[in-house]
Amino acid sequence: GQAPSMSKLGSPEWENKKTRAKKQVKDIAKDLIELYAKRRGAPGFAFSRDSVLQVELESSFIYEDTPDQALATSDVKSDMEKSYPMDRLVCGDVGFGKTEVAIRAAFKAVNDRKQVAVLVPTTILAMQHYQTFKERLENFPVKVDFINRFRTTKQVKEIVEKVKSGEIDILVGTHKIVNKDIQFKDLGLLVIDEEQKFGVKVKDQLKNLRVNVDVLTLTATPIPRTLHFSLMGARDLSVIATPPPNRQPVTTEVQTFQEEVIRDAVAYELRRGGQVFFVHNRVGEIDSIANLIMKLVPEARVVGAHGQMDGKKLEQVMVDFINHEYDVLVSTNIIESGLDIANANTIIINRAHMFGLSDLHQMRGRVGRSNKKAFCYLLTPPMSGLTPESRKRLQTLEEFSDLGDGFKVAMKDLDIRGAGNLLGAEQSGFITDLGFEMYHKILDEAVQELKENEFAALFETDLKEKVKVLVQDCTIETDLELLIPEEYVSNISERLGLYSKLDSIKNEEELNKFATMLEDRFGPVPEAVVDLMETVRLRWKAEKLGIEKLVLKNKQMKCYLLPASRDDFYSSPVFQQIMQFAQLNSRYFKIKEHKNRLILTVSDVSDISMAQKWLKEMLAS
Numbered sequence: 001g002q003a004p005s006m007s008k009l010g011s012p013e014w015e016n017k018k019t020r021a022k023k024q025v026k027d028i029a030k031d032l033i034e035l036y037a038k039r040r041g042a043p044g045f046a047f048s049r050d051s052v053l054q055v056e057l058e059s060s061f062i063y064e065d066t067p068d069q070a071l072a073t074s075d076v077k078s079d080m081e082k083s084y085p086m087d088r089l090v091c092g093d094v095g096f097g098k099t100e101v102a103i104r105a106a107f108k109a110v111n112d113r114k115q116v117a118v119l120v121p122t123t124i125l126a127m128q129h130y131q132t133f134k135e136r137l138e139n140f141p142v143k144v145d146f147i148n149r150f151r152t153t154k155q156v157k158e159i160v161e162k163v164k165s166g167e168i169d170i171l172v173g174t175h176k177i178v179n180k181d182i183q184f185k186d187l188g189l190l191v192i193d194e195e196q197k198f199g200v201k202v203k204d205q206l207k208n209l210r211v212n213v214d215v216l217t218l219t220a221t222p223i224p225r226t227l228h229f230s231l232m233g234a235r236d237l238s239v240i241a242t243p244p245p246n247r248q249p250v251t252t253e254v255q256t257f258q259e260e261v262i263r264d265a266v267a268y269e270l271r272r273g274g275q276v277f278f279v280h281n282r283v284g285e286i287d288s289i290a291n292l293i294m295k296l297v298p299e300a301r302v303v304g305a306h307g308q309m310d311g312k313k314l315e316q317v318m319v320d321f322i323n324h325e326y327d328v329l330v331s332t333n334i335i336e337s338g339l340d341i342a343n344a345n346t347i348i349i350n351r352a353h354m355f356g357l358s359d360l361h362q363m364r365g366r367v368g369r370s371n372k373k374a375f376c377y378l379l380t381p382p383m384s385g386l387t388p389e390s391r392k393r394l395q396t397l398e399e400f401s402d403l404g405d406g407f408k409v410a411m412k413d414l415d416i417r418g419a420g421n422l423l424g425a426e427q428s429g430f431i432t433d434l435g436f437e438m439y440h441k442i443l444d445e446a447v448q449e450l451k452e453n454e455f456a457a458l459f460e461t462d463l464k465e466k467v468k469v470l471v472q473d474c475t476i477e478t479d480l481e482l483l484i485p486e487e488y489v490s491n492i493s494e495r496l497g498l499y500s501k502l503d504s505i506k507n508e509e510e511l512n513k514f515a516t517m518l519e520d521r522f523g524p525v526p527e528a529v530v531d532l533m534e535t536v537r538l539r540w541k542a543e544k545l546g547i548e549k550l551v552l553k554n555k556q557m558k559c560y561l562l563p564a565s566r567d568d569f570y571s572s573p574v575f576q577q578i579m580q581f582a583q584l585n586s587r588y589f590k591i592k593e594h595k596n597r598l599i600l601t602v603s604d605v606s607d608i609s610m611a612q613k614w615l616k617e618m619l620a621s
Helices: 013-041 052-059 067-080 098-111 123-136 153-165 200-209 224-232 259-271 283-296 311-322 357-364 388-399 406-417 425-434 436-452 460-465 492-504 508-522 527-544 573-584 608-620
Strands: 087-092 115-119 144-147 170-173 187-193 214-219 236-240 250-256 275-279 302-305 328-331 344-349 374-380 475-478 547-553 556-563 589-594 597-603
Touching: 052 098, 067 087, 067 098, 067 214, 067 236, 087 098, 098 115, 098 123, 098 187, 098 214, 123 144, 123 170, 123 311, 144 153, 250 388, 259 275, 259 283, 259 344, 259 374, 283 302, 283 328, 302 311, 344 357, 357 374, 357 388, 374 388, 475 527, 492 508, 492 527, 508 527, 527 547, 527 608, 547 608, 573 589, 573 608
Parallel strands: 087 214, 087 236, 115 170, 115 187, 144 170, 187 214, 250 374, 275 328, 275 344, 302 328, 344 374, 475 547
Antiparallel strands: 547 556, 556 597, 589 597
């Protein structure tokens, strides 16, 4: 968007911006945490521990769980066993095994005689999920059914009756599931697939459904708001980032619309026995595109599909395509969500510039779901005629084609569209003023402060487990040489990347890995870099002691403690520790007050290791 405004060095303008943003962010975060508190306080159903049947179901999965998939499963199950309702988001890229996590959670609920509702955005996906759940659970005493617009009035009536009487254990369906007519006998779990596809009205109906029901949300490209609620801790988050073994990234190419490109792509896929999706989002032109493909590749068996077809016919077309009775499926973007056809490994998306980033990423995820190399062709008019936003979207998709890049696509989407309405219209200006990174830090600080003060009782166990860090970010100024020398890492962007990575490291194990990586890639680590890494350790200690700024110059260390307004710090045992230690070592330590904060000056500090030694002793005293 627009160029950011610069704040003058030495002026209070930047601090004022941060303080203003923090106050408003705190108000918004407070509402969110209150909502979270309501859920925590609501009486939920504590599901029992895993049964023998549960173990049997999980061991019958034909693939080996990836580490992230196993962790997400155990997180979901332990949430279900708690006495308050679960609200967990499982974020994993397309084809990374989110559905399997949902099946296990659903089975756990059914084992305790509870019903499960699986809410999906499209008619086709309801059908596909029904098949998947049915196949995975066919050897177990579980009754699965689905409801969508393909079902006749008579069938819907029967399903409604069976749900009410408790005959159906798992019901998969589109937004019809949240209608008032459907009343569950005893609903225990709600699974929402791709939450961003539902409108405000459906979400409001969901709120009534989910007060004391466990909720599991699955998404590949979370909308910024969903992602943020989770990053803030207003709902729990599991990320599945490890791809299944032998999975290969989808080769993505942007091409102008040419018959030769279509012919070659389709013919190549047919030669290796695969199938092709051709997405064209104009219902009236589906037949003419199908005829064009038949003309270009006469041996191809082509079929068309779109949402306005008769339900039975569409269902039959999809089943025939899954059974490889056709080679090419020409359809609108109804195939976007969740279709899992391992043999389809080429997708051609016509007029790709007309789709959003999340849609394109989802459609690309329909191919490459086996160990075969897959291809995605984005057909557009000549690039010169496209808007800058469209060009950026297509370039993003070409750039982020690795496995697990859905998260990056979501963040890039945020970047392209602007982060206007992140948690509501109230603070669209903050990001322009402060930048996304700083906004993130302020958000985290605000949430942490609320957790520690106003909502301490609610987060008691979390706070006990977590080592309390009084300061989120301590600034260190020094006249010592702390840098990655140019002769050690010559590429400037590489150096900046390393600085950024070092800045985000939060524990000893990560720091040791970073040091080993430097040595492997660039050779023996120079003294200046060793000192730089020691500064990171120094910063961790300073943060635990409530030091916001540490100046190390002229063999003197000045520690700027938190401002006088932070009562929690001045009444804490840490502050008593600092005072006692300073009195015991009064030969080196001096304390003075300046602009409403205490400054601790330590003399005779010649290097980083000496500074570390003093802070370490202060922490241990």
